[in-house]
Amino acid sequence: MGIKDFLQSRRDDAELGTGLWRRAHDRFVRGLDRFHQILERMPATDTLEHLIPVANDLADLLPRVRSVAAQAQNIAPSNGTDVPASPTGVYSDLHRSLSKAGNSLALCAEALAMTRCAGTCEQSCDRETVVSRRVQTVVQHIETAEELLGRALAEKAELASA
Template sequence: MKLFPRRRRARRLDKELGKGLWRQAHDRYVRGLDRYHQVIDGVKDDSTYSQLVLIGDELAEQLDTVYELCRRAQISHFSDGLQVPGGATKLHSSLSRAANHLATTAEAAAMVRLGHGELVAVRRRADQVKEALKDASDAAV
């Protein structure tokens, strides 16, 4: 990515998500997603790699949901710090759980890459990410 588009994107995110809690929640998900893709890049077996890519694509598709939840939260539960605003505890907790589950999904993928894990564990953790995002969507309503 070139420098100026990256700056424009960062400014847009600052404007729409703020620089506090909701931006942090969004950025944690993005970092987890980046880490997942870094981990699977080293998988040698084509079949395993293809299955991990499909799981990664499902997780990447959720990024729009994370962004929208954080954008709406910044409007309805404004935050410019790291304190969780009243009424937003369940939403923030669910977004945080989703990012944590994404990190454990990357760990499970790393274990598969090293030959010490199974794809079913990666799938289970990816499903936990989607479940946490469903909870976040329910809490945002």
């Protein structure tokens, strides 16, 4: 581990803690890294040219995931494995959405790997569509997490004013 990695780890600890919000963020990062690793190993084809913007779109989601995780750590700190309690269970739902985003991104990488290994399609199939559908699922989970974060912030403010 170099100094750059060490400093990034310290920043992550400060912003995301060491608990479940950090793990949800890191799961997303690992899925993103895996997607790009698979894409880099694909032979140059028309399909590859169409998937590069998809990979860039996925990378553009990382700041949103980091923001949700950091804000969640700020309002409901977690340095363990338990989801912080809330009257409506919004933290649990928020964590579930972030986890699903990371898991769905891993499935995107898997779908991409399968397109590479699948050979020729005997029936009409569009491999790009399969990957694009998985990407849409990732986006939906992040949008849900952002919506739930808004609810969590409102709940926190309501409890503080009561």
